[in-house]
Amino acid sequence: MLNKIMMSGRLLTEPAVTTKDDLRYCKFSIAVDQPKQKGIDAVETDTFTCLAFDDNANAVSFLYSKGGTITFVGSLRNAPDNTAVIIVEELHFQNRFAVKVDVNSEQIF
Known part of the structure; x- marks a missing residue:
């Protein structure tokens, strides 16, 4: 069985990484x-x-903000409340994108 989906859309919410029981997600x-x-x-x-989980969660939170366009490949899953959730597996970048920069982190992308 194949469960792959490619999406491109505008973020409706500000992405932020959450940590719960050593699991990082966005x-x-x-x-x-x-x-x-x-x-x-x-x-x-x-x-x-x-x-998005782990490194993908960090990348989404760092590189994207509300209103921006994101493109990714993922898989479709059922949430506990029987709604569909897309699990981000790969981020894809276009030639032009805006990057949020945290000058205090000394992290370079």
């Missing part, structure tokens, strides 16, 4: 435009909940 929501239909000017959007 939970965020994205809005993805549906394909534009012929003769209809309005574009509908779908909202998805996403989870």
Whole structure:
């Protein structure tokens, strides 16, 4: 069975890393435009909940902010409340993107 999904959308929430029982994760929501239909000017959007773990969580929190565009590959999973959650497995960068820089961290990307 294959469970892969590629998404590109705008972040609806500010990503932040949370640590619980030695598990680092970043939970965020994205809005993805549906394909534009012929003769209809309005574009509908779908909202998805996403989870990134460990290094991916740190990268999402460091490189992206609310309103920015994110592109990633992941897998679709069921949450305990029977909603769909996308698990981020790979981050993909476009040629142009804005980077949040923390000058106190001395971390260079």
